[in-house]
Amino acid sequence: MNRGLRILAVVLAGALVPGGCSAQDAPDPEVSVSPVARTWTESVLPAPAGAVGRIVLRDATVCQGRRFVVGAVQDDSGGTVPAAWSSSGAGAWTSIRIDARSYYGKQNVLYSVACREGRMGALGAKAGGAHGYPRTSSWRETPDGVLHEVSAPFELFGGPQAVNVARLDAGPPGWLISGNRMSGAASWVSRDGSAFRIVERAPVLASGDAGETWSFDGVAAVAGWVMVGGELPSGRIDRDAVGWQSPDGVSWRRLPAAGATPVYEELQRVVSDGSPVAVGVRGAVFGVWRLDGDRWLPGAAFGAVPPGGKAGVRSLAVAGAELFCVTSDGVAHTLWTSADGGGAWRPVVLPVAVPAGADRAVAVAGEAGGAGRLLMVVDDGVRARVYLEGAGG
8 A cells, every 4th residue: 555545544544533442541420620710811913014804813832021923814705814923021912024935925824833032933834736735834033023934945845745744843952843744754953944954754753664653743852852743553543642852853763652552542732841741632532641751651631532533632832830732622622721730631711612623723822930821812713812811911
């Protein structure tokens, strides 16, 4: 079976995974977990100069006192232009000037954002071309405050080996993009965001005789990078949770999960609250794993993952001493919080209900240390909003 058919088989297998999970994985059905009420302060985003239409929001990040949210402005016909905003302290949000250079770059919806040293980078995409595939660009903020599209050859993110370009992350080593090629999990690395190098077919990271790999997200940790995802072992139809560690984003070593089970498991988002912690799917529930040495140790389970393959973890953040996680069960988004490093989770009342869907999003980002606040973007497909948890700016 060729690689393309195997990928399709994996997707179909995931969609058909039964809802069962082991007793130790399932939350106690007799324990009632009441939602937590929080105070939300909504912020107003100014319309970017010259852009007409609805503001679309997809992601958020915070670093060194600056907050960023990204997305696009969409007109009545569905046309889009990339858009991003920033704020600091109690200041108002300002629109970031965009320097789009390519045909599809000028139509990008920015869907993943990260920052380091107070400046942001982003990924954006717009479906197009003969086959309607996403045309992906990376973006870099320069010291003059302009967000520039980074010129790149088409096959850096696209071409016959393309599968997806998932997430952008930043940290002391620079910038890391997690994603997948026809050869399996892949990474893209850059020191300053001005140009990315693709790392595909890398030993251990890419698919091999042992199984097929898939990458979802990464984080700067453990003197380099940690990336997370799943592996479909040869002869099986369910993924096992797995991660990888690298000092430079180029050479990788495998970080397996302890106690792999017959249920479908994968790590979908990862952050570091002192050590890497990941959240993903564990059979019929969402599960937590924490990196301990060279292995991911499974922890608490929460929520529900209905069969059908539409559920997943959409966002994960650390704010102060709390973890926050956004999940979708295929029907609606839910925000969860854990005050004990992922041991116990409670749902948080969202300021507005957000159904599941390709044109809807909920994403969170946190301010580290002390009483760090949570930044959240909410897009219900009709209106996009920005909230800070707590009162004031």
